Amino acid sequence: MAETVSSDFEGDATSKPAFSLKNRLIGIARVSPTMAAGILIILAFGVMALFAEFLMPHDPVSAYHDRILQPPSAEHWFGTDGNGMDVFSRVIYGAKFGFGIAIPAVLLSIIIGVPVGLIAGYRGGLLDEVLMRFFDGLRVFPSIILALAVVAATGQSLLNVVLVLGFLDSPVFARVVRSEVLALRSSVFVESAKAAGNPTWRILFVHLLPNAVQGAMAQTAVRAAWAVRISATLAFLGVGIQAPTPEWGAMIRQGAEFMVTGQWWVALYPGIALILLVFGLNLFGDGLQDLTDPRRRAAK
Amino acid sequence: MSLLEVENLRTHFISRDIDNQIRVAQALNDVSFTLEAGKVLGFVGETGAGKSLTAQSICGLLRPPARIVGGSVFFDGQDLREMPEDDLNAIRGDQIAMVVQNPRTSLDPLTRIGDQLARIHQTHSGGPISTSRERALEMMEAVGIPDPTNRAKSWPHELSGGMAQRVLIAMALMNNPKLLIADEPTTGLDVTVQAQILDLLKGLTERFGMAMIVITHDLGIVAHYSDEIAVMFAGTIVEAGPVVDVFNNPQHPYTQSLIASTPEKLQIGGSAKLGGQPPDLYNLPSGCPLRTRCSFAQEICATPPPRRQINDTHYSVCHFSGKSPANGSAS
Amino acid sequence: MTSPVLNVSNLVKRFPTGRSGVFVNAVNGVDLSIAPGETLGMVGESGSGKSTIGRAVLRLTEPTEGKITFDSRDITAIPERQMRPLRRDMQMVFQDPWSALNPRMRIGDLIAEPMKLHLDLSKSERENKTIDLANRVHLRPEFLRRHSADLSGGQLQRVCIARAIATNPKLIVLDEPTSSLDLSVRAEILDLLTEIREQTSAAMLFISHDLGTVKLISDRIVVLYLGSVVESARTEELFRNPAHPYSQSLLSAHLPADPNAKLSRHILKGEVPSPINLPSGCTFRTRCPVAKDFCEREVPKPHQIGTSGHEANCLRIPDGGNRITPSEVA
Numbered sequence: 001m002a003e004t005v006s007s008d009f010e011g012d013a014t015s016k017p018a019f020s021l022k023n024r025l026i027g028i029a030r031v032s033p034t035m036a037a038g039i040l041i042i043l044a045f046g047v048m049a050l051f052a053e054f055l056m057p058h059d060p061v062s063a064y065h066d067r068i069l070q071p072p073s074a075e076h077w078f079g080t081d082g083n084g085m086d087v088f089s090r091v092i093y094g095a096k097f098g099f100g101i102a103i104p105a106v107l108l109s110i111i112i113g114v115p116v117g118l119i120a121g122y123r124g125g126l127l128d129e130v131l132m133r134f135f136d137g138l139r140v141f142p143s144i145i146l147a148l149a150v151v152a153a154t155g156q157s158l159l160n161v162v163l164v165l166g167f168l169d170s171p172v173f174a175r176v177v178r179s180e181v182l183a184l185r186s187s188v189f190v191e192s193a194k195a196a197g198n199p200t201w202r203i204l205f206v207h208l209l210p211n212a213v214q215g216a217m218a219q220t221a222v223r224a225a226w227a228v229r230i231s232a233t234l235a236f237l238g239v240g241i242q243a244p245t246p247e248w249g250a251m252i253r254q255g256a257e258f259m260v261t262g263q264w265w266v267a268l269y270p271g272i273a274l275i276l277l278v279f280g281l282n283l284f285g286d287g288l289q290d291l292t293d294p295r296r297r298a299a300k
Numbered sequence: 301m302s303l304l305e306v307e308n309l310r311t312h313f314i315s316r317d318i319d320n321q322i323r324v325a326q327a328l329n330d331v332s333f334t335l336e337a338g339k340v341l342g343f344v345g346e347t348g349a350g351k352s353l354t355a356q357s358i359c360g361l362l363r364p365p366a367r368i369v370g371g372s373v374f375f376d377g378q379d380l381r382e383m384p385e386d387d388l389n390a391i392r393g394d395q396i397a398m399v400v401q402n403p404r405t406s407l408d409p410l411t412r413i414g415d416q417l418a419r420i421h422q423t424h425s426g427g428p429i430s431t432s433r434e435r436a437l438e439m440m441e442a443v444g445i446p447d448p449t450n451r452a453k454s455w456p457h458e459l460s461g462g463m464a465q466r467v468l469i470a471m472a473l474m475n476n477p478k479l480l481i482a483d484e485p486t487t488g489l490d491v492t493v494q495a496q497i498l499d500l501l502k503g504l505t506e507r508f509g510m511a512m513i514v515i516t517h518d519l520g521i522v523a524h525y526s527d528e529i530a531v532m533f534a535g536t537i538v539e540a541g542p543v544v545d546v547f548n549n550p551q552h553p554y555t556q557s558l559i560a561s562t563p564e565k566l567q568i569g570g571s572a573k574l575g576g577q578p579p580d581l582y583n584l585p586s587g588c589p590l591r592t593r594c595s596f597a598q599e600i601c602a603t604p605p606p607r608r609q610i611n612d613t614h615y616s617v618c619h620f621s622g623k624s625p626a627n628g629s630a631s
Numbered sequence: 632m633t634s635p636v637l638n639v640s641n642l643v644k645r646f647p648t649g650r651s652g653v654f655v656n657a658v659n660g661v662d663l664s665i666a667p668g669e670t671l672g673m674v675g676e677s678g679s680g681k682s683t684i685g686r687a688v689l690r691l692t693e694p695t696e697g698k699i700t701f702d703s704r705d706i707t708a709i710p711e712r713q714m715r716p717l718r719r720d721m722q723m724v725f726q727d728p729w730s731a732l733n734p735r736m737r738i739g740d741l742i743a744e745p746m747k748l749h750l751d752l753s754k755s756e757r758e759n760k761t762i763d764l765a766n767r768v769h770l771r772p773e774f775l776r777r778h779s780a781d782l783s784g785g786q787l788q789r790v791c792i793a794r795a796i797a798t799n800p801k802l803i804v805l806d807e808p809t810s811s812l813d814l815s816v817r818a819e820i821l822d823l824l825t826e827i828r829e830q831t832s833a834a835m836l837f838i839s840h841d842l843g844t845v846k847l848i849s850d851r852i853v854v855l856y857l858g859s860v861v862e863s864a865r866t867e868e869l870f871r872n873p874a875h876p877y878s879q880s881l882l883s884a885h886l887p888a889d890p891n892a893k894l895s896r897h898i899l900k901g902e903v904p905s906p907i908n909l910p911s912g913c914t915f916r917t918r919c920p921v922a923k924d925f926c927e928r929e930v931p932k933p934h935q936i937g938t939s940g941h942e943a944n945c946l947r948i949p950d951g952g953n954r955i956t957p958s959e960v961a
Contacts, residue, residue, distance in 0.1 A: 020319065027320035188730040195689055196794065197718030197748045210735035346813035347784075461677075462902050490676035491840070491884040492899040492918075499898065517814060520886025524894060543890045561818035562888035563843030577783045578813075 028287070035287025038221075041280025045273075049095035058086035060093040060246040069263045079265035082254060083244055087265060090246035091273050097247040098277050101162055101231040102224040108166025109223060113173025114216055118204050120174065121181030121212075132178070135171035143168050144233055151239050161240040165227050172223060173216045180212035218292040221285030225278045232274050248274045301377060302334040303478060303511050304358070309371035311350075311357045311535075313581075325581040327353050327366070328535045335528075337478065340505055340512045342522030342543070344558065345532035348578050351515045354532070355481045359396060360388050376478060394424040397472035401484040403464035407456035413467050414440075414452025421474045439470040443500055462493040469500065476508065483515045498525050519562050523547060528613075531555045534579040534589035541614025551608075551616035553594050588618070596620060634703055636802050636834045637688060639663040642697035644683050644858075648907065656906045657683045659858040659914075660697075665802065670828060670835040672849030672866070674842055674881070678903050680858035681838045685804045688836065689721055690714055702801060719749035722795035726807035728787035732779040738790055739765075739775030745797040764793040767830070768823060785816035789823065796827055804836045809844055821847055843885055846870060851940075854878045857906060857914040863933075864941035874936050874943035876955050877915050897955050913946060920955050921947055 029036035048055060058076075064084040072079045078087035116135070120128040138146075150164045184190060185208070193207045235241040235249030243250045248270040255267025309332070313325035328350045335341050343351045356362055358373050360380060373380040375396065380388065392398075400406050408416055417436035418429065425432070433452075440448035443466045451463075459467060465485065472480055482501060486494040502525050505512050514526060522529050523543060530540040531554060539552040550556045559565060579589050588594070591601040600619050608621040616622075642661045645654035658680040665671045675681045686692045688699060690706060699707045701721060706714065722745065725731040732741055743761045746752055752760065762772050768789040779787055788808060795803050808824070809817040825848060828835060839845045845852055846866055853863040854875065862875040873879045883896040899918045904910055913931050916922040926946050933942040934949070947953040 023319040023321065027316065027318045030316065030320060031318070188725050188727060189733045191686075191691055192723070192725055192731045192791075192794075193733065193744075195691055195718065195723040196745045197715050198744075199715060199748075202748075206736075207733050211733070346815065460902050490903065492676065492880060493902055495884045495886075495896060495898045518886070519814070519888035523888050523890040523892075524886050547888070547890050557815055559888060561814045563841070563847060564887050564889070566818050566821070566847060577786070 032287045032290060034283045035290075038280045038283030038285075038287060041276055042221075042284055045095045045098065045277050045280065048092050049099045052093050052096055056086075056089035056092050058089040060090040061085060061244055063244075069258065069266070071263075072265055078269040079263070081251070081266045082258060085244065085246075087251075087269050090251060091248070091269050093246040094248040094251065094270060094273060095277070097231075097241070097245075098228050098274075101158070101165070102227040102281075104162045105165040105169065105227040105231075106220050106224050108163065109169040109173050110216065110220070112167065113170035113175075114177050114209070114213065116170070117174035117177030117216075118181055118209060118212065121178035122185055122200075122204055122208060124182075128178075131174070135174055138168060139171050144230060147230060147234060148237065148239055151234060156240055156242065158241060161231055161234060165230060169223055169226065172219060176215045176219055177212050180215050181208055184208055184211055214292050218288040219285070221281045221288055223285075225281035225285060228274070228281065229278050303337045303376060304333075304335040305372075305374040306334070306354075306358065307332045307372050307374075309354070309357055309373065310369045311353055311362065311366055312369050313365045314367055315365035323582055326535060326584055327581055328357060329584075330371070331532075331535070331537055332371075333530055333537060333540060335479070335511050335513065337511050338505065338509045339528060340502070340514060340526045341528045341530060342526030343513065343515045343530050343532060344517060344519060344522055346517065346578060348581065349532040350535040351532055352483050353535075355398070355483055355513065355515060359392055359398065359481070360385075361392075390424065393420055394475045395477055396479045396481065397475070397477040399465075399468050399472050399480065399482045399485050401487050403461065403468045404456065404459075406468055407464060409456050412453055412455060413459070417452070417467070417471055417474055420471055424475045435474060436470070439473050440467070442473065442504070443467075443470045444496070445470070461489055462497065465489065465497055466500070469497070469504075473504065473508070476510075478510055480505070480510055480512045481515070482512060484517075485514065486518075486521070487516075501525070519558060531558065534584060535581065536589065536617065538590070538618070539614075539616040541610065545611065545614040549610065549614075551610055551614075551621040552618045553596055553620075554590055555616070633667055635664045635700075636667050636669075636702060637663070637665045637836070638698075638700040639684075639688060640698050640700075642684065642687060642699070643695045644680070644687055644692065645695045653907060656909055657858055658687070658694075659909070661855075661858070661860055663688075663853065663860075665834045665836060667801065668828075668832045668834055669851065670837055670849050672845035672852040673836060673838045673855060674840065674845050674852060675855030676840055676881075676903060678857065678906055679855040680906075681840075681855050682806055683858075684855075685723070685806045685836060685838050688802075689718075689723055689804055691723075716749070719745070719798045720801045722798070722800045722803050724788070724791045724795050724803065724805045724808045727811050728784055728791050729779070729811075731791055732787060734779050736778070737775065738770075738777055738779065738782065741779075741790060742775070742793045742797060745794055749798050760797070764797055767796070767827070768793045783816075784812050785819060788812060788816075788820050792820075792823060792827065796831060796833065799831060800833055802834045802836065804838070806838045807840065808837075810839065810841065817844070824848060842881060854881065857903065857909060859914060860933075860944065861915065862941075862943040864936075864943075865939055868937075868939055868941050872936070872941070874934075874941070874948060874953055875915075875945045876919050876921055876947075876953055878943070879955050880920075913944075921952050923947065923952070 025036060062085065064080065067080050068084040069082060070076055070080045076086050076088060078091060081087055116131055120131045147164050147168060151160050154160045190203060190207055193203050198207065232249030235247050236253045238253060241247045241250050243254045251270040252267045258266050308330045309328055310330060311328035313327055315323055317323055331354055343354065345351050357368055358380065362368065368381065414433065414436050417439065418432040421432040421435050422429065436452060437448045440451060445451050445463065445466050456464065485501065486497050489497065498521060501512065514521065516522060526543050528541065529543050529546050530537045531552065533554050539546060539550065539555045546555065547559065550559055585592050587602040588605045591597040605617050605619045607615050607617050609615045610622060640662050642658055644658040645656055648655055661684060673681050673684065683692060687694045694707060698705060701717065706717065739761050742764055743757050746757050746760060761775065765772055765775060770786060770789045770793065774782060774786065809820050812820060821844065837845060837848055849866050851865050852869050853860050854877065855861065856877050862869065862873065862878045869878065873882055880897045880899050897920065901918050904917055910917050912928050913926045916926040929946055931944040931946045933944050935942055945953045
């Protein structure tokens, strides 16, 4: 995203010691242990999502009609649900949905939000006013209700959930980029670009964008956490993803009815998985923001 | 005994980067000098040479990752490095005062300047507040602020750059310091105002008998307002001595190039220039730190250069000092 | 005489302050003219409007009044779209090289950018020309692949200069190109600029607060005070025979780096007045040691001194009272 125009001068001539992932992780852990914990949690769920097929002891959607609502055991670590499906396998498979919704939703937010913030910040004036007021309007409306309404109206599908979440969250990126551009547009290198004869599109996308995008990138993890949480909430409310799809929100919804009758494991384990992933993404996101925002870093 | 005796002062920046590697910047390497009461010492050198860092190290104003790793600082017979922080606080702003480069950011924006002046006097001298107020007006008068009684009521944002610098100097003088450290006192001021401030500082050292360290990159200021000069490069003093001796007979190639680079000496296309990159403090060359840029450098320069006395008070840290390599002895 | 590359007449720039009817009078009716290949030095202290003039000339800020003619073409009010192709012939070098270069672009791409924008070259031609330019500004070719954070201030300013000469412009505006650099680096950059001036036929507008620097490189100098030209002369003439009291005090305020040099200085009282409320009549009168009553009422007009094109705007020139007597300082 940062390199929109190819460079005539590829390769890096500066001599730096070889990059070592271990040293980088130790370095991060020293500066921000919480960020390192976040990274570990996200990595763990990432492995679950990528290698679910190898990690699941059972098919997440095959129902064992003779083993309905069994408590955790050696065979079914997290027990079985009301259909007789293995909760452990379903929790693992659910990570695919977590990332599968969050990543495209955040990408869509960036694709919509970043250019809007860029243009609004650089042009200013009426255009800025109109775009930003519209986006403010999106923000003040409770997002869960808006998402509910839109998904209900456009039809129950995974794609619609991703589109709605992506669109609803784009103002966050527009705001961040806009404020960066406001600070950058009077900087000397932008004036220098103008003096050299750059057309507006080049000033926007070659000069401003790569310098303004850092703050937006720091937001991605926190926004992914938001997307995971809201998509699970939608599924819990029965919108978007339906049971018996092994998605955590849908699983919690299904398990909620068994809570009163004492079968706690159906809802508890997907709940823990959801909390952990959101927590991990937020820890990582906070760390990212600390690293990129010197004011926040100084406060520590 | 001199007022200020600094010996082998070494300050390094020690940090770990994001890849958990320890990085050490050797910012000050064995800085030694003495300053007598009533004298003015000018520090010159390029950005990163360690001029300001020397002042901060003396005053104990370093913040991590900067750390003094060796040497001693004696002020008026007291060892500043071994002193508890509270005692050091009692000396700073009282016996040692500092005037910094950005006068506006150094003033408390929410306090009238008269009150700021009185406050620093109260902190160190105590006594009735009326005495402090009187002293504030006296000092404002002394630094040439017109109509002190009214000016004392103004806010920092109402002052021009030159006026703010005067206020800062008045503040430094409130407790009759024995040593005034002026770090780039006129950078950012117009030349016509610069002259006013410099004349003021020079006059004050003569009137109050205080010693002064002037840190600047402007050789003209040192030439006319200092008694002694110390030329810094890569965290060491490469040449020092009385101003007239050093300017008339510069011995270190770096000093020679600095003097040759001043606008009135500069000849377009002339040869006596030392360009190149400032030294990498994380990775200083062995021996003489200048040798990678010095056109007279020879093999011997990879070994630490000796300190050669040119006369009793003038010395230069170069293998060829006193042998005048500049005059073409290509041995 | 050939027609000038740049001609500016009665340039005025007022910035709004946020309060209605109150303006910062940054530039107040400035006339300038630069001949092809000529280097004009523009000297003034903070608030003299020198940077604003430099930026207005390139239409980086919109002039409030006046007329700017570049290469016999009136560019005062043409839209940016028509301005863009003209920028090939007018480039700028900024004061602070650390902030004047896009930190995310490679040095080579930064140098090549003006060629990419204005010249129709193949990629390999452009690469060769970039290496060629790097050589011309004495920058080692391996720097081309680095980013600005890896270079020192002097090297970055060389990059800015390479950028400015890449399209062989007719005019280069240099806004304090050496004042943020260390002394020895400053000397190298001045050397380089002199070299460039000899190689190319570009005219230069060299803006600085330091007379000593301007003297080394300029053919002619204009002295600014509070947004107006107070004196304009050929370089040697100005240093030999400064006519305006302000030029005289500016010259005398300079400290030569020689402790043996006797200083004969006249130190001005006070500081530059606010450009929001300009003094009436001659704007310098509030600090002028030789001001008379009539300086408060009359606006000074340029007085010709001799035949070399030396002009000074002082009301005391006719009565000979424009000379200030410097006070001797040790």
